[in-house]
Amino acid sequence: MTTGIVAAVDRNGVDESFHHGTVVVADPSGCRALVGDIDTVIYPRSSLKPLQTTAMLDAGLRLDSRGLALACASHDGSPAHLAVVREVLANAGRSEADLATTPDLPYDRGEAERVLAAGGGRTSLQMNCSGKHAAMIATCVAAGWPVDGHLEPDHPLQVHIAATVERLTGDVAHIGVDGCGAPTHAVPIGGLALAISAIAAERGKVWSAMTAHPELVGGPERPVSVLMRAVPGLMAKDGAEGVFVAGLPDGRAVVVKISDGASRAAAVVAAAALRTLGVDVPDEVDALLAPPVLGGGRTVGRVRALL
Secondary structure (H helix, E strand, C coil), X not given: CCCEEEEEEEECCEEEEEEEEEEEEEECXXXXXXXXXXXXXXXXXXXXXXXXXXXXXXXXXXXXXXXXXHHCCCCCCCHHHHHHHHHHHHHCCCCXXXXXXXXXXXXXHHHHHHHHHCCCCCECCCCCCHHXXXXXXXXXXXXXXXXXXXXXXXXXXXXXXXXXXXXXXXXXXXXXXXXXXXXXXXXXXXXXXXXXXXXXXXXXXXXXXXXXXXXXXXXXXXXXHHHHHHCCCCEEEEECCCEEEEECCXXXXXXXXXXXXXXXXXXXXXXXXXXXXXXXXXXXXXXXXXXXXXXXXXXXXXXEECC
């Protein structure tokens, strides 16, 4: 894998850590690597959700924009998020008991602490991918496919999703299992950039839902939601292991993969990559896209992109 240094982390003005990665940008003329190689194969993880949701729509899924935003989300697990997931399931004649999502606490630390303080524990509903899983169940109901076994790679739903991901990215090099239990697809990073560009440029239901409800895609303070609020029309999605994708309806798009899997650098690097394409990303947003470096409980450093 060809990579380069894409971010630095300083403490009191001295750089103490560096992140390597691959950064690919796309525009209507095609895609190119700012750092690394466009043929590098990665697992986009949850950054695949816009592609997976596109596949589900093609299979007959019908949700309002809030439900589609949750299908694309890695949500905080707030009551607002969980209410939409329950609504998607109820409209399909199903309940949270049908979710095959790996049980978990809410992604947001504050929400998780509230659940524990109330005597609660890990549930499939709270898991940050439950919106996608509810949409998968709703798709099976709409298409007349069995709900049982819907996460198996040979289930009609997953066969259809894999074919769509391959069509959009140009290749599926491997299919693994994501943290939530669903299949996840390894694809060329350049192909992923072109897919995100195409979905955004289509200005279809996926782009419309994500840009209309940035807080549902992540949470009020999550980098993915902050960046979408800061750049009108931007569709963005984070993924585990340091992946971040973003696309605009004019075809400009970026994909970032941090080699060591550190999510703290991904959004900052994505913002810098967008700027190389002429996207107006306010400089003040960068401080909200990565956790601060703390010393004695106060901010003494930051994560910054090196593009």
